Amino acid sequence: MKRDERKIPFLRFLSAGIIAGGGAALFNNLYNSVYTSVTMFSIPEIINPISILFASVIPLVVAAIVFFGLTKYSSKAYLIFAVGTALFSLLSIIGPLGTQLPDGRLIPAGFAALTIPMHFIAGLCAVVIIPQFAYYKK
Numbered sequence: 464m465k466r467d468e469r470k471i472p473f474l475r476f477l478s479a480g481i482i483a484g485g486g487a488a489l490f491n492n493l494y495n496s497v498y499t500s501v502t503m504f505s506i507p508e509i510i511n512p513i514s515i516l517f518a519s520v521i522p523l524v525v526a527a528i529v530f531f532g533l534t535k536y537s538s539k540a541y542l543i544f545a546v547g548t549a550l551f552s553l554l555s556i557i558g559p560l561g562t563q564l565p566d567g568r569l570i571p572a573g574f575a576a577l578t579i580p581m582h583f584i585a586g587l588c589a590v591v592i593i594p595q596f597a598y599y600k601k
Contacts, residue, residue, distance in 0.1 A: 471597055473531055479596035480527025484520030487588040491515045491581045504573035509564065519585055526589045530597065545590050552586030 492515050499505045526548065533540035559578040564570055 476527045476531035476597045479593045480524035482596050483588045483592035484523035487585040488516045488519035490584050491519050498577050523589050527593050548586050548589050552582050555582045
């Protein structure tokens with residue numbers, strides 16, 4: 464069955480972004496718990512369930528809005544979205560690979576291993592979940 468992405472309502476994309484963000488938040492919080500249990504490294508003043516929730520949901524809602532726009536103007540929306548998401552995920556790890564936290568403190572050992580997988584989990588959720596839920600028809 465061929466889908467005409469140009470006729471899918473905006474709210475379905477928005478809902479897909481919220482669902483994908485929720486999934487990413489769930490997986491990222493699970494990863495945070497496992498990583499913290501195994502390594503005993505945590506930085507709860509920066510990486511905690513609430514910060515993970517917001518850092519997962521907000522970007523994926525934005526990604527869903529971008530994907531909505533792509534479907535309106537391109538017949539290759541998914542390909543552009545997937546490649547763009549992969550590139551954005553790669554670029555987003557520059558921060559954790561740096562030397563300072565946003566508050567100016569030095570990045571502690573273990574920070575990159577804690578946060579970088581979370582960036583890729585969010586990217587994977589965006590590429591898999593957003594199109595799946597945006598295109599879903601009852």
